Structures are given as C-alpha cells and as structure tokens.
Amino acid sequence: LAVDGLHDFDSGPPMDGSEYLRRVAYEARQMPNVMRAQVIDERAYTSVTESVNTHTVVRDDEADLAPPIWATPQREWTRRTVGDFSDLRVRIARTLAMRDSAHESGAYPANHDRRGWQTLCESEHHPLLSAVLALDAVTCAYLLRYVSSKLHKFGYEYSASNADTDIVNEITRLTRWFFALSARVDLPLDADTSASIRSAMKGAARTRMFTTSEHDPAIPHLNLALAIGGDYFKQWKSSAIAE
Numbered sequence: 001l002a003v004d005g006l007h008d009f010d011s012g013p014p015m016d017g018s019e020y021l022r023r024v025a026y027e028a029r030q031m032p033n034v035m036r037a038q039v040i041d042e043r044a045y046t047s048v049t050e051s052v053n054t055h056t057v058v059r060d061d062e063a064d065l066a067p068p069i070w071a072t073p074q075r076e077w078t079r080r081t082v083g084d085f086s087d088l089r090v091r092i093a094r095t096l097a098m099r100d101s102a103h104e105s106g107a108y109p110a111n112h113d114r115r116g117w118q119t120l121c122e123s124e125h126h127p128l129l130s131a132v133l134a135l136d137a138v139t140c141a142y143l144l145r146y147v148s149s150k151l152h153k154f155g156y157e158y159s160a161s162n163a164d165t166d167i168v169n170e171i172t173r174l175t176r177w178f179f180a181l182s183a184r185v186d187l188p189l190d191a192d193t194s195a196s197i198r199s200a201m202k203g204a205a206r207t208r209m210f211t212t213s214e215h216d217p218a219i220p221h222l223n224l225a226l227a228i229g230g231d232y233f234k235q236w237k238s239s240a241i242a243e
Contacts, residue, residue, distance in 0.1 A: 065202065065206050067208045070219075071219050141186070147200070151225070153232040154170070179224060182229070204222045
C-alpha cells in the first residue's frame with residue numbers, strides 16, 4: 001500500500017497505520033530483488049498428490065513390521081493397559097498441581113542440565129516417580145525424545161541371535177523410561193516429540209519382530225511401549241487381536 005512520508009524508527013512503536021506502513025515499505029526496500037527457491041522434483045510432487053487424492057496414505061513400515069503371532073497382544077489387554085495409563089497421567093498431573101515446584105536440592109539434576117538427565121536415564125534401570133515429578137515439561141519432552149531415539153536405534157541393532165541377558169536388560173530400561181516419561185509429558189505433543197515417539201515405535205516393532213518365542217522376556221516390555229505409543233499417542237497402528 002502506498003503511503004506518504006518517511007519512516008521514523010526513533011519514535012518507538014508505530015502509533016498509527018500510516019507509520020506502520022512506512023516502516024514496512026522501508027524494510028521491503030532492503031530486500032533483494034531476486035529470490036531463489038529450491039527446484040521441486042515434479043515426479044515426487046505428482047506421486048504425493050496422487051496418493052492424497054486417492055486416499056492411499058501409506059503408514060510406512062507398519063505392515064512390514066507386523067509381530068509374529070506369539071508376540072501379538074490381546075485387544076482387551078491393550079484396551080485395559082491404555083485405560084490404566086490414562087488414569088496414571090491424571091494422577092501425575094494432580095500431584096504436579098499440588099506439589100511445590102522446587103524439588104529437593106541435589107536430589108536430581110537441574111532441569112537445564114540435560115546431560116545430567118541423560119546420564120541419570122542411562123544409569124538408572126528403574127525410573128522413580130520422584131524423578132518424573134522433578135522434571136519440568138520442556139525437559140521431560142526433551143528426555144522422551146532422547147529415549148525414543150535410543151529405542152529407534154536399538155531396533156536396528158537387535159536380532160534374536162544376540163538377545164542375551166544384557167540386551168534384554170537394555171530393552172527393559174529403555175521401555176521403562178519411555179513409559180515413565182510418557183506418563184509425565186504435556187499434551188498436546190509438539191511435532192518433534194510426536195515424530196520421535198513414532199520412530200521409537202518403529203524400533204520397538206522391529207525388535208519385537210525378531211523374537212522367536214512367546215517366552216522371550218522382552219515381549220511384554222515392547223508390547224507395553226507399543227500400546228502407549230500406538231494406542232494412546234496414535235503414532236503406530238495397533239496390532240492387537242481379539243480374544
């Protein structure tokens with residue numbers, strides 16, 4: 001829009017529309033005359049457009065990572081687990097609302113000390129409720145993304161041939177922290193945290209796919225993580241079967 005007069009940045013915030021437009025016009029004149037955009041791959045664009053137009057959205061890897069029959073949870077178990085988890089989130093939220101925001105000095109790392117929390121997560125096999133309550137929302141989301149990345153990576157390193165006690169213990173530790181942090185994290189999830197949970201589900205599903213027996217001790221922990229990430233956070237397609 002055309003406007004008369006010169007801009008005046010020294011007068012503080014613009015007091016009327018005309019002054020605002022003068023400043024916008026001045027800033028526009030500082031921009032280069034030529035802007036470069038990345039070239040779009042028309043074939044990829046066409047492929048995505050056709051997929052959306054025909055409603056054939058592909059949930060990558062879900063079909064390929066389907067669990068063996070012995071590792072597939074019952075639908076009723078999944079429903080009950082998600083219900084109990086939802087109740088736990090409510091109890092934690094109420095506890096956070098009633099407690100003092102300051103936790104015991106020296107008991108846990110400060111919330112800005114992300115490396116300290118990572119070290120605690122790596123060293124503690126059983127996350128304590130007091131640790132979960134000590135986290136603020138930002139640090140909790142960060143730590144959940146950190147644990148999710150570990151679960152995702154683990155899915156590509158695990159195979160039935162190396163499933164010794166140490167490996168099962170590592171699965172147990174990661175899924176327990178995933179559960180605990182998921183019970184604390186604020187909703188709605190931001191895009192990065194949602195994506196990290198989905199990547200964790202890929203890792204957990206891939207690990208579960210390599211199990212060779214219903215007696216594999218890792219199965220209950222993997223199914224728990226997949227129930228939370230898939231059926232509660234909706235980041236993975238449920239593989240539960242009816243009883």
